[in-house]
Amino acid sequence: MLKLKDVHTYYGNIHALKGINIEVTEGEVISLIGANGAGKSTTLMTTSGVVPAKRGSIEFKGKDITHLPADEIVKLGICQVPEGRRIFPYLTVAENLDMGAFLRNDTDQIKSDMDYVYGLFPILANRRNQAGGTLSGGEQQMLAISRALMCRPKVLLLDEPSLGLAPIIIKQIFSIIKKINEEQNTTIFIVEQNANLALKAAHRGYVMENGVITMTDTGENLLSNENIKKAYLGI
Amino acid sequence: MRWIYITIGVAITGVLGFLGIREVVSDPVYFLELLLGGLTRGSIYALIALGYTMVYGIIQLINFAHGEIYMIGAMTALIVASVLGLWGWNAGVIAILAVVFAVVYSCAYGFTVEKIAYKPLRNAPRLSALISAIGMSLFLQNYVMLAQTPEFMPFRSLIPDFAFWEPYAHIMSSVELTIIVTTVIVMVLLGILIKFTRIGKAMRATAQDKVMAALLGINVNQVISTTFVVGSATAAIGGVLIACHVGQINFFIGFLAGLKAFIAAVLGGIGSIPGAVLGSLVLGISESFFTGYFWSEYEDVFAFSILVIILIFRPSGILGKHEAQKV
Ligand SMILES: Nc1ncnc2c1ncn2[C@@H]1O[C@H](COP(=O)(O)OP(=O)(O)O)[C@@H](O)[C@H]1O
Ligand SMILES: [Mg+2]
Numbered sequence: 295m296l297k298l299k300d301v302h303t304y305y306g307n308i309h310a311l312k313g314i315n316i317e318v319t320e321g322e323v324i325s326l327i328g329a330n331g332a333g334k335s336t337t338l339m340t341t342s343g344v345v346p347a348k349r350g351s352i353e354f355k356g357k358d359i360t361h362l363p364a365d366e367i368v369k370l371g372i373c374q375v376p377e378g379r380r381i382f383p384y385l386t387v388a389e390n391l392d393m394g395a396f397l398r399n400d401t402d403q404i405k406s407d408m409d410y411v412y413g414l415f416p417i418l419a420n421r422r423n424q425a426g427g428t429l430s431g432g433e434q435q436m437l438a439i440s441r442a443l444m445c446r447p448k449v450l451l452l453d454e455p456s457l458g459l460a461p462i463i464i465k466q467i468f469s470i471i472k473k474i475n476e477e478q479n480t481t482i483f484i485v486e487q488n489a490n491l492a493l494k495a496a497h498r499g500y501v502m503e504n505g506v507i508t509m510t511d512t513g514e515n516l517l518s519n520e521n522i523k524k525a526y527l528g529i
Numbered sequence: 530m531r532w533i534y535i536t537i538g539v540a541i542t543g544v545l546g547f548l549g550i551r552e553v554v555s556d557p558v559y560f561l562e563l564l565l566g567g568l569t570r571g572s573i574y575a576l577i578a579l580g581y582t583m584v585y586g587i588i589q590l591i592n593f594a595h596g597e598i599y600m601i602g603a604m605t606a607l608i609v610a611s612v613l614g615l616w617g618w619n620a621g622v623i624a625i626l627a628v629v630f631a632v633v634y635s636c637a638y639g640f641t642v643e644k645i646a647y648k649p650l651r652n653a654p655r656l657s658a659l660i661s662a663i664g665m666s667l668f669l670q671n672y673v674m675l676a677q678t679p680e681f682m683p684f685r686s687l688i689p690d691f692a693f694w695e696p697y698a699h700i701m702s703s704v705e706l707t708i709i710v711t712t713v714i715v716m717v718l719l720g721i722l723i724k725f726t727r728i729g730k731a732m733r734a735t736a737q738d739k740v741m742a743a744l745l746g747i748n749v750n751q752v753i754s755t756t757f758v759v760g761s762a763t764a765a766i767g768g769v770l771i772a773c774h775v776g777q778i779n780f781f782i783g784f785l786a787g788l789k790a791f792i793a794a795v796l797g798g799i800g801s802i803p804g805a806v807l808g809s810l811v812l813g814i815s816e817s818f819f820t821g822y823f824w825s826e827y828e829d830v831f832a833f834s835i836l837v838i839i840l841i842f843r844p845s846g847i848l849g850k851h852e853a854q855k856v
Contacts, residue, residue, distance in 0.1 A: 344740055368746035380741040382734050393734050396727070397746040445745065 295320040295481060296341070296372070296449055301350035303333075303340045310336040312505040313350065318449065323475050323482045325492035325513065327526060328502035334485040335377050337502070338451045341483075342374045343367040354449075369397055371448030375455065377485075379438035383427025387418055390426045390437055394444025404444070411440035414470055432463035439467070443474065449481045450474070456488045464488075468495055489526035493517045501526075552822060562700055563821040564814065569705040569774070571813025572712035575806045576767030577790035578797070579719065580639075580760025582805040585794070586736045587756045589655065590647060593662040595764060596787015597669035598639050602631040602765025603772040603782065604673060607684050614685070624687035631765045638669070639761025640754055648750070666787075673780040686773040708770045715763055716806060722759070723802065732756055736800075785829070792836045798849025807847060 296318040303311040310333045318324050328334050339345040341352060343364040352360045359367055373394075382390050391411065395404045412419035415436040421429060429437060435455060442450055452471065456464045472495060475482050486492030493499050496513040501522065509516070516522050553560045577599050584592045606627040613623045646665045650658045691703045723729040735742040735752045743749050771786065772778045790809065797808025812832060820828045839846060 342744055344743060363748075364743035365746045365748045368744065374744050376741065376744060380738050380744075382737045382741065384737055385730070385733060389730055389733075392730060393742070393745050393747070396731065441745070 295355060296483070297351075297353040298337070298341065299351045299353070301337075301340060301347045301352060303336050303345055304348050305336075305345070310505050311340065311347075314502070314505070314507050316500055316507065318481060318483055320481055321475075321479055322498065323471070323484065323496045325484045325486060325496035325499040326502055327486055327489040327492055327499060327516075329526075330487060332502045333505040334487075334502055335453055336505075338374055338376070338453050338483075338485055341367075341451060342372065368445060371446070372451065373442040373445040373447035373449070374451040375435075375438045375442045375453060377453040377457065379431075379434045381426035381429065381434045381437055381441075383425065385426055386423050387426060387429070387437055388422040390441050391444050394441035397445070407444055407446070411443055414473075415440060432459050432467075435459060435463070435467060439470070439474075443478075447480055449483060452482065452484045454486055454488075455484065456486060456491055464491065471495065489522065490517070493522075548822075549818075558700065559821070563817045565701045565705060565709075566821075567814030567817030568810065569701075569708050569813070570817060571793075571810035572708050573767050573771050573774075573786070574790045574793040574809035574813050575712055576715065576763045576770070577786060578794040578805040578809045579802065580757075580764045581791050581794040582797070582799055582802060583732075583756050583760050586800040586802075587732065587753055588647070588651070588658075590658050591662065591791065591799075592642075592647075592757075592760075593659070593787070594642050594646070594665035594669055595639075595760065596783030596785075596790070597666050597673075598635045598642070598761045598783070599764040599768040599786055600673065600778070600780065600783030601638050601669065602635040602761075602768030603684070603778045604677065604768075604780075605634040605765075606631040606687070606769040606772060607682060607778060610685070610687060620687075620689065627687055628766065628769055631769050632762045635761040635765035635768070636758045639757040639764075642669075643754060643757040648753075666784075670780050670784070677780060679780065681777045681779045684772040684776055684778050686776065687769070688773050704770075704774050708774060711766065711770060715766060719759070719763065719802075728752070728755055789829075789832055792832050794846075795836060796839050796846055798846030801846070801848045804846055804848035811847070 298314055298316040300313045300315060301311050302309070302313055314337065316326070316337070326334050326337060336345060340347050343359070343362050343366070347360055350360070351358055354370055354372060357370070359370065382393065385393065391408055395407070398404055417433060418437055418440060421433065426434070426437060439452070439455070455467050455471070459467070468491060471482060471484070474480050484492050484496065493513040493516050499511065499513050499516045500507050501509040501516070509522070511519070517527070577595065580595045580598070581592060584590060584595070609630045610623050610627040613626060642665050646661045647658055650661055686704055688704045688707045690698065691706070694703050694706055723732060731742065731747050731752050732755065735747060735749055739749050742752070789812065793809040793812040794805045795808070796812055797804030797806065812835065816828060816831060819831045
């Protein structure tokens with residue numbers, strides 16, 4: 295469904311992605327794990343068209359999207375929850391969700407989707423008229439995921455959804471991610487430093503080091519791999 | 530240190546307050562005239578300041594060519610009104626067409642200036658865009674001077690003396706009334722646009738986080754263009770109104786009006802829309818009182834002193850967010 299082929303991305307002289315290959319199949323949950331600075335966020339930003347790929351190609355449902363601008367890529371159904379959530383701080387919770395539905399004009403469906411995400415995260419319903427910037431970290435992550443769901447994504451890209459959150463909230467967020475994948479059949483691509491969590495949730499995983507994919511396998515196999523255990527799971 | 534400022538502040542306020550009350554009591558009509566005159570002035574500043582503040586809010590650029598957009602609005606209205614006047618058209622129709630053309634032309638210029646002078650510099654250091662803005666301002670001034678004339682041209686008011694306003698006309702003219710009422714209407718419409726419409730929400734979102742806006746499918750370039758167009762439209766309306774009020778225009782009127790409106794925007798807190806309106810009214814009214822009660826010849830010095838004082842003591846302005854919070 296989503297195919298990155300030999301993608302190279304640069305920030306000025308910094309060669310952040312050095313020819314990566316990733317393939318995501320429809321309905322899958324896949325995880326990309328790696329240390330800080332490995333190039334995980336860059337992978338998502340390149341896929342979303344925010345940081346252009348210098349070489350290589352990105353295909354979505356057989357269509358070449360390598361050089362499309364970010365807003366066109368969203369139109370195709372690839373939505374991202376970026377690192378740090380990036381909630382609009384001075385928009386209310388409801389307005390943040392409205393922005394998620396920016397490209398849609400099916401008013402009734404938008405309304406029912408909004409009820410759906412308020413159902414997933416009831417706390418957001420209570421806070422709907424509160425400015426996004428006043429929410430706690432966990433609430434912001436819930437809002438960020440909800441906002442992306444308002445896009446009706448075919449593929450949801452999640453950048454470090456667990457970052458800076460309490461274990462109980464992380465558990466809740468990951469169970470919702472699983473639910474979204476199973477109930478809505480949304481394909482999910484998670485980027486995480488928390489390898490244990492990400493690999494347990496995923497059907498397949500990729501390991502990235504210094505802008506290169508060094509390993510790929512099923513989530514289970516990666517979890518039991520000795521090198522992974524040593525490097526990422528602290529066992 | 531702090532208490533010295535407070536003491537000085539209280540002393541000045543006290544003296545001015547005392548003098549003020551004495552003046553108000555001795556000649557209340559004069560006071561009212563000054564207040565309404567200040568309100569008129571402030572309304573015009575507000576119509577221009579909105580463009581500065583919205584553009585700053587969205588791309589953190591002081592659009593120095595904005596005063597010229599206002600001037601082009603007034604010029605266009607003058608040309609349209611003169612031509613249609615020669616053809617002997619009805620005054621009401623002329624007024625409407627003059628405003629429509631002024632708005633359309635100014636929007637076209639605002640849109641084009643952004644595309645030519647700012648968009649290519651979107652990722653360049655901020656100073657480059659600022660220099661480009663100053664260049665654009667000089668270019669437009671000189672272009673209009675060459676295309677038209679360096680002289681002042683008389684501008685016959687498009688606004689008639691309203692019969693129903695006759696009893697109050699000695700305190701405030703029909704033109705001033707029109708200016709204030711139009712400004713209120715424009716502000717309300719703009720408020721609705723920004724607060725409730727799809728494009729308004731997209732403008733606010735883009736101002737807060739461009740990358741995130743793009744990740745939600747918002748065409749950021751289009752939103753920025755729209756911001757320039759909306760700001761140009763309100764400036765054009767301001768240009769036509771002030772031309773009716775003053776009765777003459779030339780290629781240079783945008784310079785001072787633009788600077789004053791810029792001061793008003795900084796006073797209110799640049800980037801904030803309510804701030805721009807508040808700053809404009811405060812500046813207009815205080816200028817009016819200052820010139821009316823103190824030295825009329827130091828009007829502009831007064832405005833620039835205010836700028837210096839805000840920049841020293843409260844650079845974020847009355848309603849501005851602190852720098853760290855600004856997106
Ligand atoms: N905006 C940027 N400008 C310059 N270098 C960047 C930028 N963003 C990331 N990098 C560099 O690119 C590399 C990959 O970063 P990133 O994709 O953020 O890694 P990760 O998400 O895995 O922590 C790092 O070396 C980082 O310093
Ligand atoms: Mg990252």
